[in-house]
Amino acid sequence: MLWENRQSNYDKYPKIKIKEIDELSSEAYEGYADIVSKIKATVENLHKEKVVIVLDYYHGVRVEELQINLIEKLNPVKTFYAEEARLPEKILFKKLARNITDDRVFGVLSVHKINEFYDELKIEALKKQIDEIKQGLIIIYGIGASLITKGDILIYGDLARWEIQQRFRSHELDNWGVGNYDEDILRKYKRAYFIEWRVLDRHKREVFEEMDFLIDTNKKNNPKMITQKAFYTALEQAVNQPFRLVPYFDEGVWGGTWMEKVCDLKRVKNNFAWCFDGVPEENSLYLDFKGIVVEIPAIDLVFVKAKKLLGEKVYARFGAEFPIRFDFLDTMNGGNLSLQVHPIIDYIQQNFGMHYTQDESYYILDAKDDACVYLGIKEDVDKNDLITALKDGQQGKVFEADKYINKFKVKKHDHISIPAGTIHCSGKNSMVLEISSTPYIFTMKLWDWGRVGLDGLPRPVHLEHGEKVI
Incomplete structure (x- = not known):
């Protein structure tokens, strides 16, 4: 497996080295x-x-x-x-x-x-x-x-x-x-x-x-300070070259151990569950002005250089918003993600004011032999029976996921398409690159395997939304 006995070469602090165009374009101050x-x-x-x-x-x-x-x-x-x-x-x-x-x-x-x-x-x-x-x-x-x-x-x-x-x-x-x-x-x-x-x-x-x-x-x-000209110069350079966002990692109840080893992370308490590595609304940019590294929200680049960054057609459809996101989901030696569904477009528009929804996919970077993905309702399942069983799950009964939801074995390099409205989750012992559209917060959890969150509180389940979009 990829994660075993591997020397990490993952850059956790990617920088954009800003070229000096003139004296004013590189003005940066620290302290x-x-x-x-x-x-x-x-x-x-x-x-x-x-x-x-x-x-x-x-x-x-x-x-x-x-x-x-x-x-x-x-x-x-x-x-x-x-x-x-x-x-x-x-x-x-x-x-x-x-x-x-x-x-x-x-x-x-x-x-x-x-x-x-x-x-x-x-x-x-x-x-x-x-x-x-x-x-x-x-x-x-x-x-x-x-x-x-x-x-x-x-x-x-x-x-x-x-x-x-x-x-x-x-x-x-x-x-x-x-x-x-x-x-x-x-x-x-x-x-x-x-x-x-x-x-x-x-x-x-x-x-x-x-x-x-x-x-x-x-x-x-x-603090670090730059002039307006330095700010615009840096963003103009960024939009004309390959660059990476500054990643961050977060723990979770289902977190695994793959990223800890491959990305050379130091776990303090709980396993790492997520890595956000390509979400401009959440991530940052490091702008390196001759050794003075200025951190700005990556969304600033989208706001200032939207048309050039996205292209005219994407900008015309989405405006100054980066409509695709990339993140890692680590369940290696961890647990299943929550069984969940994302809202269809009409529902997200009518209820949350968002103009598009989260269609997504899982690319399997690594997997153990028992890795799986839950995906879609089985053909012989009645939706009313499914909803009743999910509701019973919130009253203390165990929801039998294998009875209602398709379960597919997955291996390294598999790629799974998950349109909005499809019940899904990654099982334990896999490392997923999630590629999806951006509205990431709109996840309707249906069943969470009887767990509580790291804060000791039950993790939120949203059957009242989920049953209307499955």
Whole structure:
């Protein structure tokens, strides 16, 4: 088997080395001291009595760190925190309730804009206070700060979605303005996925066009900053060459041991179940500016260079969204995935606001002799009997998967097609490269072999959705 006695050559930290076109195209700064120095120099070069710096950023940025190490070091005469104009959570919750839903996993995709989260009267009051100050350095900071003014210098703080998830899990981070630090991670992720990330992505696409600097805030107390020109230069280079995204690995109840060996991973507690290695919405890019490595969300490349990256036909169909994803599913010496189904297109459109669904395939990278895939309902099975048996499974009875679902043996290099609406899962002792369309969160679990999650809670099962799309 491939994974035994093998020296790992898997690159966990792929970088794009940015070629210098001119001096400005490679401007990168590391650490607060250098960043503060560059911003101060930029302020001085404006030769103005009054200078307004706007520091806008994504939710998840460590605000106190920025306050102490960046804002205070710039010695402003006055600072304004834009989020004081944010609408109270009780008002926003009513506005967002239809998108949040009561479900633990599924919401409805938001089409809100960031200005809908703010009180217009408070925004106008802040603008008036800023206008009344006639000289000195003024700093406006906060999520959506550029709604108040673009200022003389506009800085945007960004970070990777995987880093946001880690801050969710460690209880360091709540959903934006909610204060739910200790809430169930699935509910926090749901609100971020269906609402916050949609709203903030729309906002930062506009900010990119006007910002002067972008700050990578992924590493604690070790920010990196690049100019807007460096940012655009790097993305232009990336879209004209082969490149890889920065992978990340996550543990799971059915996780295996193949990736741990082949990818040279260090397991802390549980087996690794997933590797996300080609999902721009989730992964990052490492941009190497002469040794200063700046991490940005890979989706930034899709936003800025969509047509060139995707091609005109794909862009015309999907817009600035990367419609295909690649990830690894490791069940080697692990367990079965949950028995699941993905919604058909009409159902995902009508219920979740997504415009296409997850058709997928399994390419078998490696397998033991007993590896298998569950795929599709057996021909002699009545659907009503199947649903009854699945419902009984949620009441403590064992669901006899082999009685209702086809079970196929698989071997290395097999490739299995799984259209939406098809019940499926990979069995234990296989290593799967999953190639699918992008809407990855819309997985309706039907049966999970009686397991609980790593958090000790029952893993969510969605028969009420699943029975309508099988």
